[in-house]
Amino acid sequence: MHPGKDIDVLIVGAGPTGLALGIDLARRGVDALLVERADGLFPGSRGKGIQPRTMEVFDDLGVLDAIRAAGGGYPVGMIWQDGQRMGEHRMFDPAEATEDSPYTEPWMVPQWRTQEVLLGRLEELGGKVAFGREAVGITQDEDAVTVRFTDGGSVRARYVVAADGGRSAVRRSVGIGMTGETVDAHPILVADARITGLDRDHWHLFPPRTQGEGFLAVCPLPGTEDFQVVAQFAQGASVDVSLEGVREVVAARSHLAPQDVTEVGWASDFRPRAALADRFRDGRVFLAGDAAHVHSPAGGQGLNTSVQDAYNLGWKLGAVLRDGADAALLDTYEEERRAVAADMLGLSTNVHRGEVRRGAATRQLGLGYRESSLTAETRAAPGAVRAGDRAPDGTLGGERIFDAFRGPHWTLLAVGTAAAPQALAARTLRGASHETYGTGIFLVRPDGYVGWAGDRAAGLTEYLARFGLRRSPA
Structure with missing residues (x-):
């Protein structure tokens, strides 16, 4: 202390x-x-x-x-009108998992x-x-x-x-x-509720039926018996977050009866900003x-x-x-x-x-810090993965890269080169030229972004010394 x-x-x-x-x-x-x-x-x-x-x-x-x-994964949306299923709605553009990005879909x-x-x-x-x-x-x-x-x-x-x-x-x-702005002047109710009469395989969407009425969305929450209820109201409307208030809006905008909402565990209202x-x-x-x-x-x-x-x-x-x-x-x-x-x-x-x-x-897989003062790209011809980028997953030298990252340390990836120093304050992983990384030396920060990248090790030890790291970890 x-x-x-x-x-x-x-x-x-x-x-x-x-x-x-x-x-x-x-x-x-x-x-x-x-x-x-x-x-x-x-x-x-x-x-x-x-x-x-x-x-x-x-x-x-x-x-x-x-x-x-x-x-669990996000359910497919189901659009309702007058008590009838009108068709499905995909909430997200699909993406296939790859070796460098094992998680590509949001998890609820x-x-x-x-x-x-x-x-x-x-x-x-x-x-x-x-x-x-x-x-x-x-x-x-x-x-x-x-x-x-x-x-x-x-x-x-x-x-x-x-x-x-x-x-x-x-x-x-x-x-x-x-400094900010109002994104939407319409107040929104959000509540966690127990509801009967809806399947748990879909995110149930009830578009407005009349001018001035807001939408209603009812989403099953995985790992629970609850649904998340989200309802939009007209500007200036008061929002009743009680059990009776949630029952009223669900019954008014869907084919469900008030008593189908059996319990409200939590509810709040807000204005998006x-x-x-x-x-x-x-x-x-x-x-x-x-x-x-x-x-x-x-x-x-x-x-x-x-x-x-x-x-x-x-x-x-x-x-x-x-x-x-x-x-x-x-x-x-x-x-x-x-x-x-x-x-x-x-x-x-x-x-x-x-x-x-x-x-x-x-x-958010494409976010990075290429312009950061902590980023040092020293290669004359950088490849697809540059200093400042998120360091992708994959296999290097027979080991999964994300497994090597796991922990509070820095990680050095020596890809297709023997130029990396042997004693460095970072865990080192070595392997042949890699489909995603190409070749080079990549020093990966503890938060999974490439801090330094080079073709040879000159300047690498000095870079790490900026962070108080001068020798190999125990």
Whole structure:
């Protein structure tokens, strides 16, 4: 522990962002604490779509098997009219799994269940969440941040990460503004309900029947007996989130009777908006997830972008706090993630407005950091995989590449060359020329992106030294 500090990292908010960051820091040996103002985990299905890139992240964090067991693939849409099935509707452009991209379709898991899985993994690694602790004030100096809570207590941490949602108290406390727009002025009801009279093989879609009436969508939630109900209302309408309110809208817009909705476990209403924090950092305080960017739920980008914020920040905090890397490394979090968040906000908005289909872009496999100050492409003639790109899966030297990536380390891929040094602070995998990678030396960051690429090893050791890594891992 650093002198005069209670903890290395305080994470405010135990949603998917905070939990993923807590897992990443725990496996790096960073002393971190999560605090959550609620008395327990979020109870609803809200962010139910896990995109392929996030599946890869979950593979590395050690929760993929549990996530796959907890969910299922997206069902085909079934369009209804006047109690009759009118035909199927594909929600996503299909994509075949390949060796370099083993996860190509989104996976549906209710958000509450995703959080349970993440919390279980955090506790397995020795981490914990302090529930019922609401942050109400923040002060910081050159050495640390002091966070005060409603119970009168306080924590002093070297760094604080705000993962406390779109109305982030931490963001407001440090005075970071948020710029945004209303994506859709129509209020939307979302609820988890038990419903009889609908099959669980389809996402049931009930288009508006009259002008001024909104749509109704009823989606079975895998691994549960629930359906997620989503209903759009006219501008200015009040939304009743009670059992009777959900029964009324389902009966009015479908062939179901009110009593077919037997139970409502969770319900909320919202107005879709898109907003981006003006900055992702203030001194020793970082914003991540919805505290930094708020999305329309269309296209399933919000939770996924948020988890990947945590994945980007986690290894950098670990490098500074445990490996002795220069604290300037933390500046690259905003550099890399704010640009991605801005792009994903635009994508979410366009999907919501029907201007873009859910397809390759929403899977997030094409995101990267080619323009980052951490990216070094030294080859005269780069191939298909360049520094800054997501490092694809495959087989090299008889070993699966993603298996080699799994863990908090850097990985060196020596593909079709013997030029890579023997003693380096990275796990090394060697093999012949590869269909996806071609030939070259690829140094892969702990978050699965190629940081450095070259034809020979000159400059490689110096590059790694920027992150406090100078010798081979034990």
